[in-house]
Each structure stands twice: as structure tokens, then as C-alpha cells.
Amino acid sequence: MRQEHNVVTGETTEHLDAPLPVYTQAELDEQAIYASLQYQRDRAEAYPSLTEQADMAYWDRQNGTTTLDDAISAVKDAYPKPV
16 A cells, blocks of 8 residues: 655545456457447437337328438437447
């Protein structure tokens, strides 16, 4: 254990001299894949519910509008797929 003194605050902090964790390549790959798919998780939360999408689709057909397509495009624009 080592101590560090902060000259500004006058506080002393004790640090454990624990080694940094060692990750296997498989764990690093898994973390990279998980991080690269964040846009999918963000989109899933942002899309209107399936019930709302069905209602939008119905009214789009009745009115000749593009409400559903606009809603989906807005989510895709907000959370783009990484290149």
C-alpha cells in the first residue's frame, strides 16, 4: 500500500498496489463486439412500439402520408450504423 499526499487539499489517500486486470483476447474481442453494436441497442429503445408502428402504417395508407417511414428514418439518423 502506498500513500499519496494532495498538496492542494492537504488530504492523504492510500492506494492498494493491486495489479491491473489481465484480459484474454477473447474477452477483448467480446467487449469490442458489444461496444460496436451499441447503435442497435439505442435504436431498439428509440423506435416506436410495434403497436404504434402498426397504427402509423394504417393511417399512412389511409392518408397517403409517410409518418412511419419518417419515424424510422429519424431513429436511423439519430443512431447511425458505424462504418
